[in-house]
Amino acid sequence: DGGITQSPKYLFRKEGQNVTLSCEQNLNHDAMYWYRQDPGQGLRLIYYSQIVNDFQKGDIAEGYSVSREKKESFPLTVTSAQKNPTAFYLCASSMEQYQPQHFGDGTRLSIL
């Protein structure tokens, strides 16, 4: 079945550690996105990519990095520079302008 797969479902980070969240899609969508959701808050955009080998910063990119080497994959690295990483991270993709974004099941990141 076509969809977006995020892994792991739960992730724990130690102080000073970088961690990478995986996002893979087999929908043949061109654009992919990373959002962060905190309790009681809406989704805030971290990074997005409209095409392979290109990506753009969102509203809260500091402390995060991404790559887009393949159309299917858009991993997000939460670096040690991100001082408050505890949140629900959602990856999404979309085909074109008049189509909705579809979301993966999310990764819940916590600090040890």
Place this chain on the structure above:
Amino acid sequence: GQNIDQPTEMTATEGAIVQINCTYQTSGFNGLFWYQQHAGEAPTFLSYNVLDGLEEKGRFSSFLSRSKGYSYLLLKELQMKDSASYLCAVRGRSGNTPLVFGKGTRLSVIA
């Protein structure tokens, strides 16, 4: 800048109708989307409006007025499983660009 406002919480009775409003101010407009998000889960797509008027999909309808920067989601024949957050999102720029989300409206359906 972009701003999307929706009520924080609403409560409605099983079997009733509820209307969730959304107002937006964006520098451009290329569509308004409604998503449903159950607690601890990812958002799922409900409806999409790009032209003024009403779009109906079963028990769910969504309305848009671009001149007023206003949309609403109408849920009919409420069921307990409709208890969830409802997110209003706008695509401001043209092209396959990111959606900007409101903070969501948490709907509680009571017996």
